[in-house]
Amino acid sequence: MSDHSPxxxxxxxxxxxxxxxxxxxxxxxxxxxxxxxxxxDSGARIVDAGIEAPGSIAAGLIVGEICLGGFGSxxxxxxxxDGWPSWLEVRSSQPVLACLASQYAGWSxxxxxxxxxxxxxxxxxxGPARALAAKEALYAELxxxxxxxxxxxxxxxxxxxxxxVVQKILRDCGLQxxxxxxxxxxxxxxxxxxxxxxxxxEVALHKSHELGFDLSHVVDGxxxxxxxxxxxxxxxxxxxxxxxxxxxxxxHLAVRGSDEAARDLAAKLPSRNSKDYGxxxxxIFKAVEYDFYKIDPALFAPAEVWVSNLDTGATFHAGALNMxxxxxxxxxxx
Numbered sequence: 001m002s003d004h005s006p007x008x009x010x011x012x013x014x015x016x017x018x019x020x021x022x023x024x025x026x027x028x029x030x031x032x033x034x035x036x037x038x039x040x041d042s043g044a045r046i047v048d049a050g051i052e053a054p055g056s057i058a059a060g061l062i063v064g065e066i067c068l069g070g071f072g073s074x075x076x077x078x079x080x081x082d083g084w085p086s087w088l089e090v091r092s093s094q095p096v097l098a099c100l101a102s103q104y105a106g107w108s109x110x111x112x113x114x115x116x117x118x119x120x121x122x123x124x125x126x127g128p129a130r131a132l133a134a135k136e137a138l139y140a141e142l143x144x145x146x147x148x149x150x151x152x153x154x155x156x157x158x159x160x161x162x163x164x165v166v167q168k169i170l171r172d173c174g175l176q177x178x179x180x181x182x183x184x185x186x187x188x189x190x191x192x193x194x195x196x197x198x199x200x201x202e203v204a205l206h207k208s209h210e211l212g213f214d215l216s217h218v219v220d221g222x223x224x225x226x227x228x229x230x231x232x233x234x235x236x237x238x239x240x241x242x243x244x245x246x247x248x249x250x251x252h253l254a255v256r257g258s259d260e261a262a263r264d265l266a267a268k269l270p271s272r273n274s275k276d277y278g279x280x281x282x283x284i285f286k287a288v289e290y291d292f293y294k295i296d297p298a299l300f301a302p303a304e305v306w307v308s309n310l311d312t313g314a315t316f317h318a319g320a321l322n323m324x325x326x327x328x329x330x331x332x333x334x
Contacts, residue, residue: 006143007096007215015069015102015128016148022066023152023181026059033059035191043177044166050189051158057227060194063183064090067154067195069128071098074198076227083323084226084248084330088194090201095221095253099202100209101144102128105156106136109165116162123161125169129153129180133172142215150179156196158186158234188237193230196241200225200302204251204269207301213255213265219310220254223302226323228330235290239282242300243329246271246281247322249302256311263316266307270319274299278322280329 026047030037036053038046049055049063057076064074072092079087092098107125130153131139131146139145151173155161161169161182170177185192201223209215226248228240251269255262271277274296276284281299288294304319 004214005216006141007218008101009143011097011144013071013094013097014148015071015097015131015146016151019066019070019128019152020150022062022070026062026066026183027181033062035059040160040166041163042166042170044170044180044182046160047181047183049183049185049191051160051184051186055185055189055191057190057194060185060191060198063154063185063191063195064088064198066152066183067103067127067198068092068098069102071102072201082226082321083327086227087224088197088200088227090198090223091221092201093220095201095205095218096142096215097144099205099221100138100215101131101142102126103199103202104130104138104206106130106138107133107153109155109161109168111162111164115164121162121165123155123157125153125155127152127154127183129169129173132174133169135172149175150181151175152181152183154183154185154195156187156192157184158188160184187241188230188232188234190230193237193241194227197225197227197244200245200249201251203245203249203300204253204302204305207269208253208265210297211265211268213261214257217255217257217261218253219256221251223249223251225249225302226326235282235285239280239285240330242281243326245302246277246299247303247325250304250321251302252306252308254308254310257309259309259312259314262307262309262314266305266316266318269301269305269307271299271301271303272319273301278325280325
């Protein structure tokens with residue numbers, strides 16, 4: 001537990017109520033976005049954004065904003081001058097609420113083979129419904145919990161969740177089935193790759209939290225990262241999305257407080273501080289036998305960081321993009 005006062009204490013904004021306009025846009029534009037919408041046996045709404053339905057980058061942009069609770073924007077831009085043609089830009093003026101209380105994939109949703117009647121299931125839930133359940137210690141630290149009669153959760157999976165998991169989500173969130181939307185985005189899909197790379201700002205916020213920075217001093221955030229082509233291989237797809245942030249992620253945070261704290265944050269935040277820096281994420285993941293917890297936590301960070309102190313006007317910079325590494329991983333000679 002941090003010694004700092006809770007960053008979201010007194011926050012009355014509802015993630016789930018606010019985001020419903022984005023959820024309905026995804027559903028109403030399903031055909032144009034190449035996603036499929038159905039109700040499962042419980043009555044919960046399932047949005048397939050890349051399993052049976054092809055999905056799209058455009059769907060991924062909306063899913064990225066849904067993950068942020070609608071309190072942030074995710075846009076696509078072309079910037080080949082930086083060494084890659086397509087980039088995502090993420091902005092939020094409520095970065096702690098949008099990124100940590102909502103977007104962060106922190107809710108463990110698992111079911112055994114016995115519970116599913118077949119194959120075991122595991123996913124880390126992300127998005128606004130996390131704040132209805134508030135099962136993670138993070139919510140006590142943030143001083144926030146949401147209340148709403150509708151909720152939405154995003155699962156980075158290649159199959160629909162079993163009934164036991166849907167029932168757990170409904171129970172823990174206090175929702176009726178008709179009020180729950182579950183969005184499915186496998187990383188090997190266009191929408192899945194897009195919504196994961198859209199976490200570049202969240203990765204910086206989570207690392208700031210891990211470093212002990214006072215999150216109540218974080219005012220604004222802007223970030224960008226290159227958008228790779230999805231890979232049909234699950235591990236490679238996950239590797240590409242992580243590499244996009246670790247080696248191509250740029251973040252600019254606006255904070256308050258002392259210059260010493262801002263300078264220290266800038267110095268410690270970039271991914272180059274990790275002993276694993278310089279290798280592709282897929283290579284690292286295979287080397288630790290696919291155990292996330294064996295990876296150096298310092299690696300999960302953007303490549304380049306600016307921290308501007310609004311109280312003094314000073315800006316501090318550290319890290320650098322490593323586009324040569326990314327091009328070596330992603331680009332094939334014509």
